[in-house]
Amino acid sequence: MPPVPPNRDLTAQSWTHRIHWNAVGGILGLFVFSRVVMVLIGVMTQATLGDGTISPLINLGCRWDCGWYLGIAQDGYTMQDSPSAPGATAYAFFPMLPLLIRTIASITGLGLLQSALVLTNLCFLATLAYLYRYVLLLGYTRGVAILAVGLLCFAPQGFVFSAVYTESVFLLLLTAAMFHLRREHYVLAGVAAALLSATRANGVFFIVFALARSIQQFGWRSILRPWWQAEAYLPILLAPLGLFVWWGYCWWQTGDAFAQVSSVGHGWGWVGGFFAENIWWNLQGSTESVFWTISSLCLFLASLLLLRLHLHAEFVFCLAIFILTWSGGVPNSMLRYTMILFPIWIALARHIEGKPGWTAGVFGVFAMFNGFLMVEWTLGKLLAI
Amino acid sequence: MKPSRPSLRARLAMFVGLVVIGFVYIAIFVWLKNNSVDFVERNRDAQAAAAAAKITSPEIDWSFEQGSSALTLFGMGWRAAAEGSWSRRKGGDIFLPSSVGASRVLRIQFDGHLNPPEREVTVSLDANGEMIGQWRLTRENLSIFDEVRLPAIHSDVDPWRLRFVIERPSTRLWRGYEPGLLIYGIYLRSMSSQRETNDSQPKPGRTAISIPLSII
Numbered sequence: 001m002p003p004v005p006p007n008r009d010l011t012a013q014s015w016t017h018r019i020h021w022n023a024v025g026g027i028l029g030l031f032v033f034s035r036v037v038m039v040l041i042g043v044m045t046q047a048t049l050g051d052g053t054i055s056p057l058i059n060l061g062c063r064w065d066c067g068w069y070l071g072i073a074q075d076g077y078t079m080q081d082s083p084s085a086p087g088a089t090a091y092a093f094f095p096m097l098p099l100l101i102r103t104i105a106s107i108t109g110l111g112l113l114q115s116a117l118v119l120t121n122l123c124f125l126a127t128l129a130y131l132y133r134y135v136l137l138l139g140y141t142r143g144v145a146i147l148a149v150g151l152l153c154f155a156p157q158g159f160v161f162s163a164v165y166t167e168s169v170f171l172l173l174l175t176a177a178m179f180h181l182r183r184e185h186y187v188l189a190g191v192a193a194a195l196l197s198a199t200r201a202n203g204v205f206f207i208v209f210a211l212a213r214s215i216q217q218f219g220w221r222s223i224l225r226p227w228w229q230a231e232a233y234l235p236i237l238l239a240p241l242g243l244f245v246w247w248g249y250c251w252w253q254t255g256d257a258f259a260q261v262s263s264v265g266h267g268w269g270w271v272g273g274f275f276a277e278n279i280w281w282n283l284q285g286s287t288e289s290v291f292w293t294i295s296s297l298c299l300f301l302a303s304l305l306l307l308r309l310h311l312h313a314e315f316v317f318c319l320a321i322f323i324l325t326w327s328g329g330v331p332n333s334m335l336r337y338t339m340i341l342f343p344i345w346i347a348l349a350r351h352i353e354g355k356p357g358w359t360a361g362v363f364g365v366f367a368m369f370n371g372f373l374m375v376e377w378t379l380g381k382l383l384a385i
Numbered sequence: 386m387k388p389s390r391p392s393l394r395a396r397l398a399m400f401v402g403l404v405v406i407g408f409v410y411i412a413i414f415v416w417l418k419n420n421s422v423d424f425v426e427r428n429r430d431a432q433a434a435a436a437a438a439k440i441t442s443p444e445i446d447w448s449f450e451q452g453s454s455a456l457t458l459f460g461m462g463w464r465a466a467a468e469g470s471w472s473r474r475k476g477g478d479i480f481l482p483s484s485v486g487a488s489r490v491l492r493i494q495f496d497g498h499l500n501p502p503e504r505e506v507t508v509s510l511d512a513n514g515e516m517i518g519q520w521r522l523t524r525e526n527l528s529i530f531d532e533v534r535l536p537a538i539h540s541d542v543d544p545w546r547l548r549f550v551i552e553r554p555s556t557r558l559w560r561g562y563e564p565g566l567l568i569y570g571i572y573l574r575s576m577s578s579q580r581e582t583n584d585s586q587p588k589p590g591r592t593a594i595s596i597p598l599s600i601i
Contacts (some may be wrong), residue, residue, distance in 0.1 A: 079428060087425045227393075227400035234399075237406050244410065247417055256424035257417035266425040 026146045027128045034153035035121070035162055038374050045378040061117045063377055064385050065093065066164035070112050072098035073105070079254060081267065088267025091259035095246060096199040097166045116164040123168040124161040127342075128152065130175035135346055137182055138311070140353075147349035147359070148342075155339050156295070156369035157384065159377060170199045171340050177206050177235065178314075181213060186231050190238030198242025201260065202324055202337070209317035210236045216313050268330060275326035282331040288383050295335035296325060305347035314343035333385055493518070493531045511548050512536055 042060040046053065062070070072090050082088040097116075105115040128149045135145035152158065161168040177192035193210070196203035214222055214232050222229050251257035264270040282293040300322050306315035318341045325337045352358040377384035493510075510518040510533065518533045 079424060081425070081428075089425070091424075226403075227397050230396045230400035230403060233403050237403050237410075240410060244413060248413075251417055251421060254424040255420075255422055255427070257421040259424050262423045262425045266423075 020142065023132055023142060023146065024129075027125070027132060027149055030146075030150050030153045031125055031128060034158065038159045038162070038370070041371050041374045042378040045375045049375065049379060058113055058117055060378060061120075061163040062113055063163065063380055066113075066116075068093050069098050069101065069164050069166075070116065073101040073112050073116070077249075077253060086267070087263060087265075089259075089263045091250060091254065092263040092267060094166065094198060094200055094260070095249070096195060096242070097164075097169055100169065101164075113164065117162070120164060120168040121162050123172040127161075127168060127172040127175050130172065130179050131342055131346075134175060134179045134182075134342075135349070137179065138309075138346070140346075140350055144346070144349045144353045147353055148346045150363070151345040151349055151366065152342060154363060154366045154370055155345065156366055157335050157339060157373045157377075158370055159374050160336055163377075165336075166200050167336065167340055170196065170203065171342065173199060173203070174206065174340065175342060177239075178209060178317075181210055181235055184232075186234040190235035193235050193239035194241035196242065197239055198246050201243075202321055204240050204243050205317065205320050205324065207236050207239050208320040209313055210239065212313035212316040268332075271329040272327050273329045275323050278326050278329060278331075282334075285331065289331040291383060292331045292334035296322065296338045299335075299338045299341065299344055302348055303341065303344045305351055306343055309347055309350060311343060311347065314346075317341075318343060336385075491533050491535065493533055513546050 039057060039060060043054060043057070046055065068090060072093060072095070077090045077095075079089055079091070097119075100119055101112055101116045104110070104119050105112050108115060108118070110118065131152060132145045132149055135148050136142065152161075161171070173192045173196040177189050177196055180186075180189035180192060189210075193203070193206045196206055210232075214229065214236075218229050218232065222232075226233055246260070247257040250259035253259075256262055261270075279293055279297070282289045285293075300318075303315060303318040303322070306312075306318065321341055322338060325334055348362065352362055373384050506522050508520045508522060509516065512533075512535050515536045517535065518531065520531065
């Protein structure tokens with residue numbers, strides 16, 4: 001399937017004319033519907049599978065790492081480690097999310113948890129809008145765009161986009177950076193990429209996409225003559241800025257610029273390894289380990305669809321994130337770490353468009369797994385960590 | 386409408402700027418790499434040392450490992466961080482029982498950390514006022530093993546008075562660093578093969594603490 005020329009809707013009209021109100025309604029509808037259904041599943045889980053106590057709804061958005069993020073937003077970073085996991089400190093968590101939570105809390109006067117949930121949900125909503133426009137920018141139809149939005153809303157474990165996790169902020173910045181790079185808004189792309197690398201460690205891998213995109217757009221010779229397209233390299237140089245600021249802060253506070261790596265190493269047992277070997281060992285591990293690994297492998301297989309669409313830069317980026325994720329010796333959350341690769345949802349949407357059977361099948365599988373994982377999340381089970 | 390492309394000159398200037406920024410990144414990364422220590426390990430070690438030494442006050446607290454062949458001096462560091470400033474120079478006396486120093490040769494070993502922003506400290510040792518050793522400890526070489534020869538004992542000075550003085554280059558307090566030890570262990574081992582016990586009672590008026598020590 002050859003690439004389609006960029007959609008002219010996005011180029012010549014004023015921004016008010018560019019708003020597709022049907023699309024806005026569709027995005028909002030999918031967002032609200034998917035969130036409401038997941039909250040309902042959470043409440044029913046508490047009522048029937050838990051101890052019968054239904055906690056306040058907002059508590060559904062706070063599991064696992066949520067406590068760390070709220071703690072950082074409340075008290076800042078400390079070197080105090082967790083009593084249950086020696087070496088596990090707040091420095092394992094990147095600063096962008098807690099910083100934004102704190103900012104919103106101070107502006108609105110809301111509590112930290114409420115502020116965090118407002119933030120992540122707004123970020124997710126904005127992500128859906130960017131995703132929609134990204135699909136159009138690639139030259140695909142609005143049908144593909146709204147399908148991609150739907151897939152992201154109902155993706156297994158997609159509830160984390162509305163929880164106090166970094167996924168929604170990360171995904172917003174990633175879609176923004178990639179979108180603006182494709183539109184040659186290099187400063188905007190660079191700023192989004194810099195913030196991205198302050199959100200999660202793998203944010204700096206945006207560089208892979210930017211380089212691949214540069215080669216795809218300007219050819220291999222552009223690498224040998226970078227001054228011909230110097231402005232295209234601006235996002236690449238801005239991308240590590242967030243990471244460097246974070247390193248500088250860590251060094252200033254602890255004397256260890258790589259405090260994040262030290263903490264996840266000691267506290268969570270993260271060690272690097274050869275990705276293929278890790279995959280093999282993870283497939284021999286616990287049920288959770290097998291589930292996480294198979295999930296990420298399925299997503300990887302789906303990412304191959306990007307090649308059929310000639311979206312090589314997006315594929316290379318996804319591949320880099322997959323390899324990085326598999327290189328970690330601990331299989332935790334592989335699904336969560338790789339579901340932020342939104343180009344996969346675009347490729348999937350492009351391939352199921354106009355095929356009702358396939359569409360129903362994919363959404364059915366997604367909805368079932370998402371519901372199951374929401375139950376696990378509500379009950380605080382490891383599978384949904 | 387797309388903006389017109391910058392001129393070649395502007396693009397070249399931009400390229401040079403980007404290259405400079407790239408090199409700045411590399412320089413910062415290398416510097417951070419060379420000046421970082423694993424903070425979790427460092428804190429663990431410091432906590433373990435503090436627990437072992439039972440340090441409870443900013444004062445120097447000498448203690449000897451009980452029942453060991455080694456004489457261990459803990460607390461050679463700056464514990465004054467909690468008070469808001471670190472001294473540049475810290476030292477203390479230890480009175481070595483005559484039986485311990487009978488061979489007049491001591492094997493010395495340092496152990497501990499150099500926490501940021503320290504890069505090096507100097508440790509001096511004198512015995513009864515006579516300089517017998519000086520060591521420059523760096524981050525890369527903190528576990529120095531050495532032997533020192535004690536001077537002949539004077540009849541009016543019994544036992545040997547050893548004075549360790551540690552000097553650091555500045556009084557800068559490392560922001561955010563928890564109060565801890567710089568050097569938390571100095572181990573002395575007598576070269577004597579005698580097994581003796583010693584006069585454990587501190588002499589009146591002397592500030593050092595003397596704890597029973599057995600020597601192999």
